Amino acid sequence: MNATHRGDDERSYHHGDLRKALLQTCCEHIACQGTEGLSLRALARQAGVSPTAPYRHFDSRQALLAALATEGFEELAESMAAADRDDPIEALFECGRNYIRYAEANPVKYHLMFGDVIGDFSGHEALFEAARHCYALLEAKLVNGQESGALRGGDVRELGGTVWAMVHGLAGLVITARSKAAQAPLADILQIAPLRAQQAVAEAPERALLRLMEGLISDPADLAGLWKRWGAEKS
Amino acid sequence: MNATHRGDDERSYHHGDLRKALLQTCCEHIACQGTEGLSLRALARQAGVSPTAPYRHFDSRQALLAALATEGFEELAESMAAADRDDPIEALFECGRNYIRYAEANPVKYHLMFGDVIGDFSGHEALFEAARHCYALLEAKLVNGQESGALRGGDVRELGGTVWAMVHGLAGLVITARSKAAQAPLADILQIAPLRAQQAVAEAPERALLRLMEGLISDPADLAGLWKRWGAEKS
DNA sequence: GCAGCCATGTTTGCAATGTCAACATCATTT
DNA sequence: AAATGATGTTGACATTGCAAACATGGCTGC
Numbered sequence: 001m002n003a004t005h006r007g008d009d010e011r012s013y014h015h016g017d018l019r020k021a022l023l024q025t026c027c028e029h030i031a032c033q034g035t036e037g038l039s040l041r042a043l044a045r046q047a048g049v050s051p052t053a054p055y056r057h058f059d060s061r062q063a064l065l066a067a068l069a070t071e072g073f074e075e076l077a078e079s080m081a082a083a084d085r086d087d088p089i090e091a092l093f094e095c096g097r098n099y100i101r102y103a104e105a106n107p108v109k110y111h112l113m114f115g116d117v118i119g120d121f122s123g124h125e126a127l128f129e130a131a132r133h134c135y136a137l138l139e140a141k142l143v144n145g146q147e148s149g150a151l152r153g154g155d156v157r158e159l160g161g162t163v164w165a166m167v168h169g170l171a172g173l174v175i176t177a178r179s180k181a182a183q184a185p186l187a188d189i190l191q192i193a194p195l196r197a198q199q200a201v202a203e204a205p206e207r208a209l210l211r212l213m214e215g216l217i218s219d220p221a222d223l224a225g226l227w228k229r230w231g232a233e234k235s
Numbered sequence: 236m237n238a239t240h241r242g243d244d245e246r247s248y249h250h251g252d253l254r255k256a257l258l259q260t261c262c263e264h265i266a267c268q269g270t271e272g273l274s275l276r277a278l279a280r281q282a283g284v285s286p287t288a289p290y291r292h293f294d295s296r297q298a299l300l301a302a303l304a305t306e307g308f309e310e311l312a313e314s315m316a317a318a319d320r321d322d323p324i325e326a327l328f329e330c331g332r333n334y335i336r337y338a339e340a341n342p343v344k345y346h347l348m349f350g351d352v353i354g355d356f357s358g359h360e361a362l363f364e365a366a367r368h369c370y371a372l373l374e375a376k377l378v379n380g381q382e383s384g385a386l387r388g389g390d391v392r393e394l395g396g397t398v399w400a401m402v403h404g405l406a407g408l409v410i411t412a413r414s415k416a417a418q419a420p421l422a423d424i425l426q427i428a429p430l431r432a433q434q435a436v437a438e439a440p441e442r443a444l445l446r447l448m449e450g451l452i453s454d455p456a457d458l459a460g461l462w463k464r465w466g467a468e469k470s
Numbered sequence: 471g472c473a474g475c476c477a478t479g480t481t482t483g484c485a486a487t488g489t490c491a492a493c494a495t496c497a498t499t500t
Numbered sequence: 501a502a503a504t505g506a507t508g509t510t511g512a513c514a515t516t517g518c519a520a521a522c523a524t525g526g527c528t529g530c
Contacts, residue, residue, distance in 0.1 A: 015479080034354040036297075039516060050480045052518075057478085061517070062271075116350045119269045161408055162443045169404025173396055208397045208450075215446035250508075274487060285509045287489075292507090296488065 019057040021047045023068055030108045035117050040064065065117055066124040072109030073130035076102050080137045088145035089213070089222055090229075095141055096167050096209050103171035104178060111175075114168065138164060145216075152218045159216070166212055170205045206230070254292040256282045258303055265343045270352050275299065300352055301359040307344030308365035311337050315372045323380035324448070324457055325464075330376055331402050331444050338406035339413060346410075349403065373399060380451075387453045394451070401447055405440045441465070 015021065025046050029038055040061050041051045058064040079102040083094035103110040112118065113131070121128045139160045145151035210227060217223045250256065260281050264273055275296050276286045293299040314337040318329035338345040347353065348366070356363045374395045380386035445462060452458045 018478080035351060036354055040518090041516065049478095051516090052481085053479050055518070111351060116270060116346060116352065119271055158439050161412075162405070162439065165404040165408035166401045166443070166447075167404070168407070169400040169402070170397070172403065173400035177396075204393050204397065208401070211450035212401075212447075214449060215443075253507080275489090276487065284507095286487090287510085288508050290489075 015047065015049055015053075018047060018049060018053060022054055022057060022064065023071070026064060026068060027108050030111070035065075035111070035115070062118065063124070065112055066127045068109060069112040069118060070124070070127040070130045072106060072113045073127065073134050075106065075109070076113070077130065077134045077137055080134065083141075088141065088148050088150045089217060089226060092141050092145055092151070092216070093209065093213060093226060093230075095138065096163075096212075097206060099167055100171045100174055100205050100209070104174045107175045107178065110171065114172075135160065135164065150218060150222060151216050163212070163216070167209070170208055174205050203234070250282065250284055250288075253282060253284060253288060257289055257292060257299065258306070261299060261303060262343050265346070270300075270346070270350070297353065298359070300347055301362045303344060304347040304353060305359070305362040305365050307341060307348045308362065308369050310341065310344070311348070312365065312369045312372055315369065318376075323376065323383050323385045324452060324461060327376050327380055327386070327451070328444065328448060328461060328465075330373065331398075331447075332441060334402055335406045335409055335440055335444070339409050342410045342413065345406065349407075370395065370399065385453060385457060386451050398447070398451070402444070405443055409440050438469070 022043050025043050026038070029043065029046075038061075040054045040058075043064075044051050044053050047053075054064065058067065076099065079098040080095050083091050083098050085091040085094060118124070118127070121131065139156060142151065142156050142160055142163070146153055146156065210223075210230060213226065214223055217226075257278050260278050261273070264278065264281075273296075275289045275293075278299075279286050279288050282288075289299065293302065311334065314333040315330050318326050318333050320326040320329060353359070353362070356366065374391060377386065377391050377395055377398070381388055381391065445458075445465060448461065449458055452461075
């Protein structure tokens with residue numbers, strides 16, 4: 001099977017799965033060298049193909065990055081959708097937690113998704129759609145919580161924007177704390193090294209997330225329950 | 236005075252203040268075209284000098300961007316330091332508000348400061364120092380609040396990181412809401428256009444900021460006072 | 471089984487860029 | 501007025517993104 005794969009010959013005209021190889025190599029390259037010096041030609045070199053071979057798979061350098069970011073949004077959506085608790089408050093909290101965990105586990109893609117590397121999503125329809133879908137997931141959970149009365153009311157778009165922005169900020173912080181210093185200006189600023197102790201890094205953002213939820217929940221009793229469950233889960 | 240300035244001749248060997256002109260042009264260029272296609276040669280062209288003239292003022296392309304970011308941090312520090320109310324809670328709130336306002340007013344520089352354009356601060360000593368100083372200002376206000384008992388205790392570095400991350404997230408959102416779409420992926424995702432009504436944009440982040448402070452303040456009564464003062468100020 | 475199609479790689483070519491080195495010009499100091 | 505250092509210029513080189521035009525070889529219809 002796998003007719004496209006050519007077996008184990010070393011040299012051959014066709015590569016096997018250059019597209020995937022490029023995406024992979026690109027990720028690694030960004031993780032080490034950052035996004036600045038990245039060149040399609042270098043990727044091609046590393047994959048052992050001719051300098052312009054990548055253009056058979058991606059229209060442009062931007063398109064490669066966009067493809068990676070699209071993958072990221074799809075995976076992020078999957079993570080967010082995995083938070084399907086019955087209780088809307090818990091669902092929302094878990095959604096945020098999964099979001100942060102995804103960012104932490106995939107800093108390079110997250111960086112591409114929200115950094116300024118791509119600049120403008122227009123012209124990358126798939127990317128745009130994937131991103132939109134992600135936000136829709138959050139908004140759905142918010143609406144759900146509002147309708148059940150668990151979350152306080154208000155314009156859901158403003159609420160969603162605020163929540164996303166703050167969780168995004170936390171995610172950025174976590175990434176910063178994890179990565180040595182590459183592509184992480186905040187790390188230096190915040191002198192974050194001490195935070196790197198495993199547990200502190202894991203718990204701090206979740207505590208922050210819980211605090212964020214204080215602003216969203218209608219009945220304080222609900223929140224107390226959430227803290228309690230969280231504490232229990234940790235031990 | 237101003238011996239370096241050459242008067243109003245049109246063409247002459249020396250430019251007058253090329254350094255400033257480059258920084259300025261660079262800002263404009265980024266505001267329109269984004270940071271991706273930016274080239275020193277294009278800047279030189281626009282300034283009417285030879286392609287390599289900029290190298291007399293900046294060691295490299297990165298160094299130019301770093302200089303701009305450094306300026307940004309210095310100005311941001313100024314804004315933050317301007318929040319010198321006696322009451323530590325009010326001082327902190329105003330600090331955050333000024334932070335967001337600065338970001339809103341200087342999206343390009345803010346983008347350079349916290350985006351991934353520069354990548355690594357090491358090697359740009361001045362930039363590093365300016366950024367560090369900014370964070371020190373926040374931390375000082377937090378410590379101040381803790382010592383006076385107004386803010387809840389806890390590791391000030393974790394607290395500072397969280398606060399900074401969230402405010403940073405909000406700032407990003409505001410910038411996104413202001414700018415049409417250039418260099419603002421979040422804008423598309425959040426479908427933020429409706430938020431652009433002047434007042435909503437101005438008030439939403441401040442409300443979010445107040446909610447953020449709910450998590451910091453020891454005595455709820457203090458917070459109530461803050462909300463009240465804020466409401467009064469608005470009217 | 472084989473002739474041809476089409477996805478995938480290759481070569482060649484061009485304009486633009488970052489950066490270096492050697493040179494020119496000017497303002498200022500001695 | 502001559503020297504000097506700061507600023508701008510010219511020329512050169514390797515690298516890059518991207519566009520054609522060309523090559524290869526696995527698949528499909530006969």
